[in-house]
Amino acid sequence: MIPAAFDYKRAGSSEEAVALIAEYGDEAKFLAGGHSLLPMMKLRLAVPTVLVDIGRVGDLSYIDDRDDHIAIGALATHRSLETSELLITECPILAHVASKVGDPQVRHRGTIGGSLAHSDPASDLPAAVLALGGSLMAQGPNGEREVQVSDFFTGYFESALSDDEMLTEIRMPKAPGDSWNYQKFNRRAQDWAIVGVAAVQVQGTTQVSLVNMGSTPLRAAAVEAALAGGASAVEAAEQAAEGTDAPTDLNASPEYRAHLARVLTRRALEAAGIS
Amino acid sequence: MEISVTVNNATRVTDVEPRSLLVYYLREELGLTGTNVGCDTSSCGACTVHVNGESVKACTMLAVQADGQEVTTIEGLAPSADQLHPMQESFREHHGLQCGYCTPGMVMAACSLLEENSAPTEAEVREGLEGNLCRCTGYHNIVKAVLACSGQDVS
Ligand SMILES: Cc1cc2nc3c(=O)[nH]c(=O)nc-3n(C[C@H](O)[C@H](O)[C@H](O)COP(=O)(O)OP(=O)(O)OC[C@H]3O[C@@H](n4cnc5c(N)ncnc54)[C@H](O)[C@@H]3O)c2cc1C
Ligand code: FES
Ligand code: FES
Numbered sequence: 202m203i204p205a206a207f208d209y210k211r212a213g214s215s216e217e218a219v220a221l222i223a224e225y226g227d228e229a230k231f232l233a234g235g236h237s238l239l240p241m242m243k244l245r246l247a248v249p250t251v252l253v254d255i256g257r258v259g260d261l262s263y264i265d266d267r268d269d270h271i272a273i274g275a276l277a278t279h280r281s282l283e284t285s286e287l288l289i290t291e292c293p294i295l296a297h298v299a300s301k302v303g304d305p306q307v308r309h310r311g312t313i314g315g316s317l318a319h320s321d322p323a324s325d326l327p328a329a330v331l332a333l334g335g336s337l338m339a340q341g342p343n344g345e346r347e348v349q350v351s352d353f354f355t356g357y358f359e360s361a362l363s364d365d366e367m368l369t370e371i372r373m374p375k376a377p378g379d380s381w382n383y384q385k386f387n388r389r390a391q392d393w394a395i396v397g398v399a400a401v402q403v404q405g406t407t408q409v410s411l412v413n414m415g416s417t418p419l420r421a422a423a424v425e426a427a428l429a430g431g432a433s434a435v436e437a438a439e440q441a442a443e444g445t446d447a448p449t450d451l452n453a454s455p456e457y458r459a460h461l462a463r464v465l466t467r468r469a470l471e472a473a474g475i476s
Numbered sequence: 477m478e479i480s481v482t483v484n485n486a487t488r489v490t491d492v493e494p495r496s497l498l499v500y501y502l503r504e505e506l507g508l509t510g511t512n513v514g515c516d517t518s519s520c521g522a523c524t525v526h527v528n529g530e531s532v533k534a535c536t537m538l539a540v541q542a543d544g545q546e547v548t549t550i551e552g553l554a555p556s557a558d559q560l561h562p563m564q565e566s567f568r569e570h571h572g573l574q575c576g577y578c579t580p581g582m583v584m585a586a587c588s589l590l591e592e593n594s595a596p597t598e599a600e601v602r603e604g605l606e607g608n609l610c611r612c613t614g615y616h617n618i619v620k621a622v623l624a625c626s627g628q629d630v631s
Contacts, residue, residue, distance in 0.1 A: 202516050202517075203495055203496070203497060203500070204495045205495070206493065206494075206495055207494060207495060208494065209477060209494035209538075209540050211540075232538075232541075235536065235537060235538065235541065236518070236536060239497075239518075239536050239537070239538070240517060240518050240536060243516070243517070252494070254540070254541065256541060280530070303607070304521070304606040304607025304608075305531055305585065305588065305589065305592075305604055305606070305607060306521065306524060306531045306532055306533045306536075306585065306607045307518070307533075307607065309527075309530040309531060309532055309588075310532055310533075310536070310537065390606040390607075391519070391606045391607050
């Protein structure tokens, strides 16, 4: 399968990338690692007529310590997150979740920016980022703006980015220590989660998010409220499917997904030492 | 679009359509048919090559994305025409292949794995080859071959 024909433009900087997207309009798309976009183009699920390759915007692959938070360039690969000493020390859940994405080949090419912009509710990194909180930087024709992670995922494969905006930086709070866990439930190697749960303590508060339990990654608000109100992990986990809208597909019914969400939330909280 | 790619240590300058996938560029433009296409949907790993030393599925990358980069295919692995690369030798020694279709991709993925982790455990080898499917061997001898190649005792 070969994608339909398109024009290829390579951007040397984020400014140039945004200018190219503005020039070509609706039909143009950013190309980062290509590990969501190219499979979709091969299947004609996406048919952009112009690709703006941002893969060479080298100065956006950093993972930096900014005292009260960690700043990650949008083009940092899953592999670079997985192996980052800074993340392993200061935000270990993010390094771990990156190591659970697909397989090594996918992790060598896929980027955190591409994964977030793609906004697949079944993806791992969007849920990890949602559990951590923090913010994202987007660059558009009129300059840069900051979007809170809690406002970023707006719908099924939809984010708060407008078509002419490029995600440039991800700002994550530090969450060092052992109070975190990620449960990814799937039945085949290299597959997406049927359901996943990320639990992490950020500055003393337990934050929990769900993978593949609705049209976006979701915060398990009822679980968080129960924990804040003094409930045990076992009691709180019973609330995991509250307010979710789990999809149905070949792998699982909504009822089974709700069951998985409860069981995996309990396991995640217990493994994170939150009881 | 004209691209210049260093393939197996030789610079190749070729005119390609932007939509050409790296695997078809290697097979059809350069005649390097050692890299196989299995699924063509990013799942099986038969098309695995190295880009700048890291394993990549060549069916999920555009040739234009490889412009200016270094690509190594299975043809570029052996030190000479009459000598196998140690990983190839280990696959031969431990019967890590039957029909051989997955083998070029499996060997490339295995070399990349050992580059990142020189002494993996058996579980790490299995997880590290998660992106490569084999319909014949049942994986056991592939895992053995990779462990042996890393200098570990598999007897
Ligand atoms: C075999 C396989 C298995 C996988 N398994 C998993 C898995 O288990 N879990 C998982 O979470 N993911 C999985 N993935 C998806 C993978 O993580 C992708 O790499 C990732 O989702 C997209 O990142 P990318 O850099 O490849 O983006 P691309 O494919 O290049 O882009 C994806 C989308 O985001 C847009 N985009 C990219 N970067 C930006 C930016 N900086 N600003 C604005 N828009 C941008 C593009 O225009 C496009 O619409 C898998 C992929 C494959 C092929
Ligand atoms: S042919 Fe590329 S992964 Fe199967
Ligand atoms: S040896 Fe036949 S597919 Fe692996």
